[in-house]
Amino acid sequence: MATTASFIIVSRNDIPIYEAEVGSATKREDAAQLHQFVLHAALDIVQDLAWTTSAMFLKNIDRFNDLVVSVYVTAGHTRLMLLHDSRNDDGIKSFFQEVHELYIKVLLNPLYLPGARIASSHFDTKVRALARKYL
Amino acid sequence: MDPAGTPLGKMLLEEITPVVMVLRTPSVEEACVKNGLSFVEMLSPFCNFSNIDVPLRTSSDQPYRLHKFKLRLFYESDVRQPNIEVAKERLKQVITKAGEKENLELISDPPQVSNLLDSSKSELLPSWFEYLNKELIRTASFSEHETFDHPVGCLLVVSSKDEQPINRFIDLFNTNKLPSLLNDGAMDPKILKHYLLVHDNHDGSSEKASKILSEMKSTFGTNECHLLCINSSQDAKMEHQDDPWASYLKDLMHEFSSKHVIPYMEQKVRILNQQVSATRRGFRNQIKNLWWRKGKDDPNEMPSGSMYTFSSIESQIRVLGDHAFMLHDYELALANYRLISTDYKLDKAWKRYAGVQKLGSSGQQNATRCGLWWIEMLKTRDQYKEAASVYFRICSEELLHSAVMLEQASYCYLFSKPPMLYKYGFHLVLSGDRYRKTDQIKHAIRTYRSALSVYRETTWSYIRDHVHFHIGQWYALLGFHDVAVRHMLQVLACSHQSKATQELFLRDFLQIFQVSGFSFHGLVSLGQMLSYIKQFDLSLCI
Numbered sequence: 159m160a161t162t163a164s165f166i167i168v169s170r171n172d173i174p175i176y177e178a179e180v181g182s183a184t185k186r187e188d189a190a191q192l193h194q195f196v197l198h199a200a201l202d203i204v205q206d207l208a209w210t211t212s213a214m215f216l217k218n219i220d221r222f223n224d225l226v227v228s229v230y231v232t233a234g235h236t237r238l239m240l241l242h243d244s245r246n247d248d249g250i251k252s253f254f255q256e257v258h259e260l261y262i263k264v265l266l267n268p269l270y271l272p273g274a275r276i277a278s279s280h281f282d283t284k285v286r287a288l289a290r291k292y293l
Numbered sequence: 294m295d296p297a298g299t300p301l302g303k304m305l306l307e308e309i310t311p312v313v314m315v316l317r318t319p320s321v322e323e324a325c326v327k328n329g330l331s332f333v334e335m336l337s338p339f340c341n342f343s344n345i346d347v348p349l350r351t352s353s354d355q356p357y358r359l360h361k362f363k364l365r366l367f368y369e370s371d372v373r374q375p376n377i378e379v380a381k382e383r384l385k386q387v388i389t390k391a392g393e394k395e396n397l398e399l400i401s402d403p404p405q406v407s408n409l410l411d412s413s414k415s416e417l418l419p420s421w422f423e424y425l426n427k428e429l430i431r432t433a434s435f436s437e438h439e440t441f442d443h444p445v446g447c448l449l450v451v452s453s454k455d456e457q458p459i460n461r462f463i464d465l466f467n468t469n470k471l472p473s474l475l476n477d478g479a480m481d482p483k484i485l486k487h488y489l490l491v492h493d494n495h496d497g498s499s500e501k502a503s504k505i506l507s508e509m510k511s512t513f514g515t516n517e518c519h520l521l522c523i524n525s526s527q528d529a530k531m532e533h534q535d536d537p538w539a540s541y542l543k544d545l546m547h548e549f550s551s552k553h554v555i556p557y558m559e560q561k562v563r564i565l566n567q568q569v570s571a572t573r574r575g576f577r578n579q580i581k582n583l584w585w586r587k588g589k590d591d592p593n594e595m596p597s598g599s600m601y602t603f604s605s606i607e608s609q610i611r612v613l614g615d616h617a618f619m620l621h622d623y624e625l626a627l628a629n630y631r632l633i634s635t636d637y638k639l640d641k642a643w644k645r646y647a648g649v650q651k652l653g654s655s656g657q658q659n660a661t662r663c664g665l666w667w668i669e670m671l672k673t674r675d676q677y678k679e680a681a682s683v684y685f686r687i688c689s690e691e692l693l694h695s696a697v698m699l700e701q702a703s704y705c706y707l708f709s710k711p712p713m714l715y716k717y718g719f720h721l722v723l724s725g726d727r728y729r730k731t732d733q734i735k736h737a738i739r740t741y742r743s744a745l746s747v748y749r750e751t752t753w754s755y756i757r758d759h760v761h762f763h764i765g766q767w768y769a770l771l772g773f774h775d776v777a778v779r780h781m782l783q784v785l786a787c788s789h790q791s792k793a794t795q796e797l798f799l800r801d802f803l804q805i806f807q808v809s810g811f812s813f814h815g816l817v818s819l820g821q822m823l824s825y826i827k828q829f830d831l832s833l834c835i
Binding site: 173174190191194195196198199200201202203206 | 706711713714715716718719720722751752753754755756758759
């Protein structure tokens with residue numbers, strides 16, 4: 159289980175639609191800020207990399223000190239970004255795939271506007287459960 | 294583009310030039326002081342040759358002519374690493390002074406991103422970066438590793454007024470007083486020696502001087518001795534154009550360089566080249582080396598003193614490469630640097646310098662110096678992204694320098710193709726944070742304000758809060774309360790933050806608002822604030 163992990167879903171307009179701290183370590187006040195900064199900065203790199211490959215799972219695309227950013231790009235150019243300090247590539251890939259399925263279910267909801275924040279607590283619970291399972 | 298014209302090219306041509314150490318008696322210095330100059334200051338202008346036109350041969354016996362050449366003169370007391378504390382203090386002064394900008398610019402709105410991308414590099418980059426980088430490189434001079442700082446020759450200077458001048462010459466080269474570089478084995482103490490007798494025409498006829506000169510010639514050799522006549526005026530400063538004896542100086546340095554220093558270096562290159570070829574380059578020796586090296590890959594085994602003595606083959610290759618470089622035989626220089634780099638790639642070498650030196654700070658300086666040159670190289674080839682990552686890596690615990698490095702990194706990200714705006718913003722924030730930690734509030738505001746170009750309308754909540762809150766606080770510190778209030782307003786709608794943070798934001802906002810007084814702008818802001826309050830968790834207001 160990763161000690162630090164921060165998960166963000168970013169829409170195609172670079173707007174975060176879902177955020178969650180899924181690490182097992184106790185949260186520090188400024189940790190959330192730093193995580194957002196690092197993930198936001200990584201967007202530049204994802205931008206370029208996403209078009210060079212047809213794979214959805216882009217492994218470690220960026221790092222900052224000992225934190226690594228892994229990204230999974232969906233067909234609609236929504237980015238699932240995970241900031242972590244572990245090396246569990248397979249676990250992360252499975253995590254992304256399952257969250258992707260959850261996200262598709264959210265999209266299927268006719269009352270959900272694509273690009274809006276995901277406010278469903280059900281979604282939140284499931285994502286955290288997946289994080290505990292795979293990370 | 295002509296490599297010699299790039300900033301890197303110019304820097305290298307100026308910095309990597311042979312050093313001549315100057316040893317002189319106090320009377321010599323007195324004579325020069327009468328004219329308002331030190332001895333080195335007097336000679337240095339004549340050491341820069343745009344067309345020295347000396348014929349040389351490369352190691353493969355190709356003739357060529359040397360045109361641009363420069364000598365750097367240093368007193369023996371300066372041939373040592375500059376005092377770190379003094380250097381740090383000076384750099385701090387530079388940075389503080391650079392921050393004393395027009396306040397108007399500081400409180401104005403940050404530029405739009407589109408304007409940013411359209412502006413040229415010279416418009417955006419702070420002008421003091423270049424000076425600061427040069428100074429940082431200079432603080433790493435004269436270490437044991439950087440062999441192009443080791444003196445190739447030595448000028449011993451005695452005045453005609455000195456008693457027993459021959460003995461004085463011998464005394465000057467007394468090993469006790471020489472820089473540690475020559476004594477502790479880091480460089481070959483057998484360097485070119487040249488003897489100069491200075492005679493001031495103001496003091497009387499030059500008969501006595503000529504006598505001493507012939508004595509010198511018989512003791513030290515005819516070619517190694519010279520007489521320099523200067524003409525001190527009572528109080529006036531020296532003028533190069535009108536002064537007839539300026540040409541003596543010019544001729545002297547020209548002869549010294551072309552007939553002594555350069556041939557000496559050429560000779561050394563030849564000798565070292567033979568030695569190196571014999572021991573290192575042989576095919577069998579390469580295999581032997583590979584085999585032997587497998588066993589001792591652990592860098593920690595290195596002794597804590599100087600890494601290699603001058604007689605070790607690695608050091609010889611290094612000296613050979615540097616001499617070849619300074620004589621513009623770039624092929625030979627490159628070949629030798631390649632040889633060395635098979636031992637340790639530039640990357641590892643840079644870390645190794647930093648790691649082996651148990652004295653952390655001097656290792657860090659070497660790493661900084663290598664890094665800054667590497668960065669210039671990368672920038673010349675438009676590899677801005679890589680340059681930015683090197684800037685990041687040469688950050689140390691020295692907060693102020695890290696701040697400047699991070700800021701330079703941010704600009705590299707901006708200039709890369711395609712421009713990486715988010716990285717630009719992020720590194721500006723990192724830099725601003727460090728500026729704040731070292732009390733450079735104006736710089737902190739400057740960097741955060743630039744970052745706002747990118748983060749102005751971001752939806753990433755923590756980022757917005759962080760930037761607006763801190764820049765608001767700092768504006769308040771400097772007394773710009775109106776602007777501060779404007780920024781603090783941006784953070785008030787922060788229900789996503791923890792309760793403690795929300796309280797902090799509100800409290801600081803009210804404090805600043807109070808101090809700013811109820812100006813017209815204040816009333817408008819109050820109205821805005823009231824509309825925000827509706828979004829607050831009511832429990833906070835109780």
